[in-house]
Amino acid sequence: MKQATLVRNQAEEVKALQDTIYVIGGKWKLPIINSICNGNKRFREIERSIPGITTRMLSRELKEMEMNKLIKRTVYPDSPVLVEYESTPYCKTFGNIILAMIEWGKEHKKYIQEN
């Protein structure tokens, strides 16, 4: 009985984990979410805040994330045109994951430097 419950939970959890990886997988989604949640709004501003990203990648990911309601894109058609990206509440649900990963990265760096 106990065994059955255990196995079942494990299966459920692997699937949950795989779902999450599917959604935020890849090199750029989390850094972009992080950047926008940190208050970066403009395209070039976000671009500059993420080392190594190319215009193309940022453009593609932003589009996809807008479609998936992770971010909101607003155009102010004054002259010159102004575009702003904002995080949605849904986007903020990744907060814990991002924090945990930043934490790990920092610890890892310490660890590397000590050896």
Added chain:
Amino acid sequence: MKQATLVRNQAEEVKALQDTIYVIGGKWKLPIINSICNGNKRFREIERSIPGITTRMLSRELKEMEMNKLIKRTVYPDSPVLVEYESTPYCKTFGNIILAMIEWGKEHKKYIQEN
């Protein structure tokens, strides 16, 4: 002054985030770590516990993770030969990330089902 500190921390955090993504990126590393941390020891056992993974992928990732000291591989040369994988303390440092991701996956599923 405050601005400078803020910007600097942001830059540091993006890099930490990117480092982490570099280490655990890809489709399989976290599910494998999770499986082993859950007590799965044998090759086929781990394989069965991760939906969709192929023998080849598991084999490749396990090798890499052994090289990076994430797991320990032990061979018991009795007949028949027995191989066991174990997580190292280092491997367990991913615990928080994995938990956060499982949590998100579960919430996401609920959310999807309600809509």
Added chain:
DNA sequence: GTAGTTGGTATACTCTGTGATACTGATTAC
């Protein structure tokens, strides 16, 4: 004797995420 398990390796292939480079039209700045 036949089917199944274990711990993998071998080969061949696909595909797509990612990178590099260049360019646009509008505007501002010197």
Added chain:
DNA sequence: GTAATCAGTATCACAGAGTATACCAACTAC
């Protein structure tokens, strides 16, 4: 008049992550 910024788009190309399938030798179970 030249350079820079803004918000991107357009092409081209590639490595390598991931898939599919078959196979191995040793052993167990029926």
